[in-house]
Amino acid sequence: MAYKVQCEELSRNIATLKEHETALEARQDQLASDLMKHETISRANEDIIKQIIEDIKSKNEEAACILERPVIVHQIKTWIEDEKSMLLLMLPVDALELLTKHHSLTVAGNAGYEIVPVIEPKTIVEYHGDTRRQVFVLDDACGVHTVDRQKRMAWLDYGQVIQDCLLQSGSLLLVSVRLSILNSELFQDLKVLSKIVVNLKDKQYALSVKNRQDIFRSYFKKGNEELGITDTKLYSCTMHFLYYVEFLLDHCT
Secondary structure (H helix, E strand, O other): OHHHHHHHHHHHHHHHHHHHHHHHHHHHHHHHHHHHHHHHHHHHHHHHHHHHHHHHHHHHHHHHHHHOOHHHHHHHHHHHHOOOEEEEEOOOOOHHHHHHHHHHHHHHHHOOOEEEEOOOOHHHHHHOOOOOOEEEEEOHHHOOOOOOHHHHHHHHHOHHHHHHHHHHOOOEEEEOOOOOOOOHHHHHHHHHHHOOOOOOOOHHHOOOHHHHHHHHHHHHHHHOOOOOOOOHHHHHHHHHHHHHHHHHHHHHO
16 A cells, blocks of 8 residues: 555656656747847847948048048047047037047047947947957937936946946046936936046036136046056046147137
8 A cells, every 4th residue: 555655656756857847848948049039139239230330430431531630630549549448428519529529430440449339338238348449439320319217227237337347448438428418317327437527518618728628637637546547648648639629629619
């Protein structure tokens, strides 16, 4: 009798194991299917990014003859060559910013940098590489028009990862955006993440050229050690770039 009970229990255990095996196989099939879908989506996203990059490069080539300015080209070239990777956030609000953005991308492209438009925060994480020469660009032309609460939270969710990526590549975060694109709350968040953010659209910079230069000098001097910038050559190139922006602004207005 006891032997029969043991056999029945063993049969039940075998049946249970078979059910678990079937469930495990189904789960493995589902994971394989999900992985395939993820790879397909990633490839599609990569194709979209590459197409946007090609469009940006094409537009830059078409405008090259109109926007040629040897002085700023030389300075931006120097600035870019001294950086392994950087994150540039700029908008073509007026002729000066359009000129600056155009030459930044053109010189970077000619120098062999990969120009990556940032549509959302995870773009930086997915396309970042320690050994790749890259320029990340956040621009309304790339599809970034507004930042609502949900998008702001997305930046915060990726904040630490983005910061790690930037630190690993020795990158620089320079921000020049309209508050309609990045609201004031998000801008403060980015200041915490990047440790080095200057918003040229901020009211405090809507002053005379001299006052703005004083603000830049004060900001970078004050934050130099805190930012971990020990390379004085990098600091000098950054400041020279800002001085050229101020010089052009003074002569364009």
